[in-house]
Amino acid sequence: MVEARCMKCKAPKQMKHAEIVMTARGGYMGKGKCPDCGTTMCAMMSKDNAEKAIKAGAKKAY
Numbered sequence: 001m002v003e004a005r006c007m008k009c010k011a012p013k014q015m016k017h018a019e020i021v022m023t024a025r026g027g028y029m030g031k032g033k034c035p036d037c038g039t040t041m042c043a044m045m046s047k048d049n050a051e052k053a054i055k056a057g058a059k060k061a062y
């Protein structure tokens with residue numbers, strides 16, 4: 001799944017409802033919610049990591 005730092009909890013978390021999107025520059029980004037406080041989280045990802053996250057259950061949104 002997709003890990004990102006929650007700005008509110010100030011800790012890395014596995015994001016809930018993770019979606020993988022493509023950025024304007026052709027990069028990949030994971031978007032989701034913090035499982036503990038619900039804050040929106042996002043993480044820049046490599047293509048490899050994006051594909052792994054999708055295989056692990058993240059939604060492909062590009």
Ligand SMILES: [Zn+2]
Pocket residue numbers: 006007008009010034035036037038039
């Ligand atoms: Zn949080």
